[in-house]
Amino acid sequence: MDLPVPMHVIGVVRTAHTEVATTPIQVGLNRAEHGTIEIADRYQEGLAGLADFDYAWLLTWLHKLAEPGTDPPLRRVPFLLQS
Numbered sequence: 001m002d003l004p005v006p007m008h009v010i011g012v013v014r015t016a017h018t019e020v021a022t023t024p025i026q027v028g029l030n031r032a033e034h035g036t037i038e039i040a041d042r043y044q045e046g047l048a049g050l051a052d053f054d055y056a057w058l059l060t061w062l063h064k065l066a067e068p069g070t071d072p073p074l075r076r077v078p079f080l081l082q083s
Contacts, residue, residue: 007061011039025080 015035017023024030037058039047050056 009040010043011037013037013058013060025078 013035014037015023016033024033
């Protein structure tokens with residue numbers, strides 16, 4: 001079954017990390033560092049009311065492939081387990 005789902009970029013996550021191999025895999029391993037989430041102006045109204053919460057879930061689609069122009073692998077091996 002092939003059901004195309006349109007995806008629209010609504011923002012960008014920015015951190016100091018640019019390489020997968022050196023990026024912490026859990027926030028618990030790097031609590032001192034912070035990133036920034038930039039939400040496009042037209043979507044910011046959807047965040048109204050979040051200031052009263054301690055946290056919110058962020059769902060992302062990480063779009064960069066190791067080899068641009070190729071399909072992502074169907075079976076992923078966490079980079080810490082790769083040989």
